[in-house]
Amino acid sequence: MTPFEIRVPASSANIGPGFDSMGLALDLYLTVAVYPSDKWQVFQNSPHLPNQTDDEDHYILQMARSVAARWNQELPACRLRIESEIPLARGLGSSASAIVAGIELADQVCVLNLTQEQKLEIGTEIEGHPDNIAPALMGGFIISTVVDGHVDWISLPDPDLEMVLYIPGSDLKTEEARNALPATYTRELAASASAISNVLIASLAAGDYLLAGRMMEHDLFHEPYRASLIPNYESIRDEAKQQGAYGTVISGAGPTMMSFIPKEKGQTIATHFQRFLPDYQVVLLLANHTGSSITHMT
Structure with missing residues (x-):
């Protein structure tokens, strides 16, 4: 061999x-x-x-x-x-x-x-x-x-974006994150959540990253229920938006969070967050x- x-x-x-x-x-x-x-x-x-x-x-x-x-x-x-x-x-x-x-x-x-x-x-x-x-x-x-x-x-078309990941020192077991979710969703909530997902996918396909970022941050399926399990959830989203990120999401079930960044701006935002989150591993990545x-x- x-x-x-x-x-x-x-x-x-x-x-x-x-x-x-x-x-x-x-x-x-x-x-x-x-x-x-x-x-x-x-x-x-x-x-x-x-x-x-x-x-x-x-x-x-x-x-x-x-x-x-x-x-x-x-x-x-x-x-x-x-x-x-x-x-x-x-x-x-x-x-x-x-x-x-x-x-x-x-x-x-x-x-x-x-x-x-x-x-x-x-x-x-x-x-x-x-x-x-x-x-x-x-x-x-x-x-x-x-x-x-x-x-x-x-x-989907390859995203013309950079990603900044905020990785905390503590882990989060998938089972714990799953248990935070409701067993059922109402028809009204499921319809709204699906519509947001549909617009997200369409905006990514069209390359409209401003709209995609807005949809990313309006999830109704899992992020509202897991937010309390994610360290600094709101502060990371707010700070990333102020620094120019299109949108910030929980990566998988967490606890890592990930921002979608315009090309050429990722290093500036990553450097900022290395100071803003000194206890985190802040990583700039591409797809x-x-x-x-x-x-x-x-």
Whole structure:
């Protein structure tokens, strides 16, 4: 087997009213270098990865074995060197990135020749929804849903924007963020929330970022219920708006927040927020347009 490297981007889901259906790939990466070996070995080099005591139980390896088993195959032993720039439990799709890495690992070492559609279906089945899986796999701004057991998706035009992320030191478990949501919505609220989401998607497709930013900040599906769980929620939104951001949203289920910024203004706003939020990691990012990739080493 020729050594190869898997690279999977982070992703931000929801983008305000695009609840459980919209996701954007970001240029932070999970990287897995794969080498032939006579036994499984996993080496990790990142503070963003969970503690690992047993190589055989590593989450990416579990995902790869599960995928291989679907085609009645067994993974040959490999040596994995894993690095990650994606903070855990911060709303940046770390679990989706690991799932996609496992799918790509199985596809490569077992020569499954999976299509992108097959990878998306498998990842969605494992994750439970495609909003992070789709952009991690294919890159860009993706709108996706599951209808009759099949994942349908469409890619929006690449956003001509920069993103500033505000990442607090504390995490927020997805289960806690889910439990903050109501069990049901009234018909009137659901209709209004859907209308806002529709206008958001149309404005992004049209490149009207002023309108898109306004819609992002008027979500009715999840942000009003999660705002109290997010440190400095209101102050970050207000300050970002004053500094020239189009709109600011909770990234995924939080606690990270993300502003959409006009091109060339991102560094100025990021520098400002590094002073405004000294206890945060403030990161300036661009969208990733390629999704997961495989590079063979020479």
